[in-house]
Amino acid sequence: MKLILPSAKYQASYCAYITELGDEERYPFPLDFDHHDFGAMLARIEAFRQGQNLPEGYAASTTYWLIDQDELIGVSNLRHYLTPQIEQAGGHIGLGIRPSRRGLGLGKVLLKLTLEQALQRGIHEVHIHCEKGNLASAAMILANGGNLHSEITDSAHPSVIQRFRIRLAQSIASN
Secondary structure (H helix, E strand, C coil), X not given: CEEECCCHHHHHHHHHHHHHHCCCCCCCHHHHCCCCCXXXXXXXXXXXXXXXXXXXXXCCEEEEEEEECCEEEEEEEEECCCCHHHHHCCECEEEEECHHHCCCCHHHHHHHHHHHXXXXXXXXXEEEEXXXXXXXXXXXXXXXCCEEEEEEEECCEEEEEEEEEEEHHHHHHHC
């Protein structure tokens, strides 16, 4: 398995991933980008990485694809910094695993690899959030050294949001 930047090489696998997701809510947010013009989608993802053409409230972010034997099996998005909006609810990292590959511990692997990228960017404390009812995400965060910092509700998020923090120097070394 390897973590890569998005590439046209994986267009067929990406499209199959999107089809597999069906109508479920997509995480992380770049999975919502229109992929019918694949080159334009890749350019948009790269623009976000460069901090260009960001919608209000968004932070520059890098999207990563988790690849296993030429199949796209997971996607993560690492925000380079926190805006007030995503510090409240969103955090540094969003991620998702292809439905057919869930329940195999791949989310833990994807988060660990994304945390390594965060550390390389100089981020030493990662904020990562999930809905309280999402037990699989909470377990993945805890397995990567997460500590529950707080729980919130607000008008934009009707469910309780659990906000975890991961101190990177120690958590990556211990995993």
